[in-house]
Amino acid sequence: MPAYADNYPASTNNGPVILTIDGLNEESCETEYTMELDAMDTETDSLNVVDNQIDDIMAVDVHTDTFPSSVLILDTNILISNLDFLKSLHSLLRSNLCPPFGIVVPDIVIRELDAQKDSNRGISHLSRAALSWCLDCAKSSNSLVKFERSSLIDAENDDRIIGCAAHLQSKIVVLLFTNDKSLAIKAESVGIQTISTSESEISHLREIAGDKSSQASRYSS
Numbered sequence: 001m002p003a004y005a006d007n008y009p010a011s012t013n014n015g016p017v018i019l020t021i022d023g024l025n026e027e028s029c030e031t032e033y034t035m036e037l038d039a040m041d042t043e044t045d046s047l048n049v050v051d052n053q054i055d056d057i058m059a060v061d062v063h064t065d066t067f068p069s070s071v072l073i074l075d076t077n078i079l080i081s082n083l084d085f086l087k088s089l090h091s092l093l094r095s096n097l098c099p100p101f102g103i104v105v106p107d108i109v110i111r112e113l114d115a116q117k118d119s120n121r122g123i124s125h126l127s128r129a130a131l132s133w134c135l136d137c138a139k140s141s142n143s144l145v146k147f148e149r150s151s152l153i154d155a156e157n158d159d160r161i162i163g164c165a166a167h168l169q170s171k172i173v174v175l176l177f178t179n180d181k182s183l184a185i186k187a188e189s190v191g192i193q194t195i196s197t198s199e200s201e202i203s204h205l206r207e208i209a210g211d212k213s214s215q216a217s218r219y220s221s
Helices: 051-058 076-081 083-094 107-116 124-139 157-169 181-189 199-209
Strands: 070-074 102-106 145-148 173-177
Touching: 070 076, 070 157, 076 083, 076 107, 076 124, 083 102, 083 124, 083 199, 102 107, 102 157, 107 124, 107 145, 107 157, 124 145, 145 157, 157 173, 157 181, 173 181
Parallel strands: 070 102, 070 173, 102 145
Antiparallel strands: none
C-alpha cells in the first residue's frame, strides 16, 4: 500500500516562505479545537444567506497571476470559530498596497458550511454567518479572499482540502490555517505548513498582515 504522502506532489517552492510561524511545531503552540458557541459574537444580519447563491461562490477561483504569491488556506473550523478574526485580518490585508498574502477557501469548506447551516445544532447560525461573509467576499471586486476547487472529487473532505493546498503549492507559497490536529498532521506529512489559533501564531499573522500595534508585535522578537 502506498504511503499517505504518495498521494500528493511534493512542494516545488524553493523561494523564501513568507508566512513563517516561529515555534510552529512545538507542543506549546498546539491548541484543541473547541466550539465556544456562547462566546461567539455574530451579527444578526449575517445569518440571511440565500441558498441559491452558493454556486456563485464556487464560481470564483484563484488567479495566481494577479493574486498575492502567498496564501492562507482556511479550514472549516476556522471560519466557524474565528470569523471575527478573519474579518479583521482581511481588513488589514486590504489596507496594504502590496498585500503580503491572500486568503483561499477550498470548495469543500463551502460545502461543509452549507451542509451545517440548516442543522438543529447550535453551529447552524455560525455556519450561516461564515457563508454570508464568504458570499460578500466573492461579490467584492477588491476582495483578497478567493475560492479554489480541488481535483480530488471523490476523496474525503480533509484530503480534498490537502489536495487544494498541494495544487496551489506547486505555484505559490501556502499555509493551512486549521485547529484540526488530524488534518494538520496529514498536511505537514506532505510538506504543507500549518498554523493554528494559538495566541502567538494569531499575533504573528496580524503582524505580517500589517498590524503594527504592540499586541501584534508581542511575539515578533
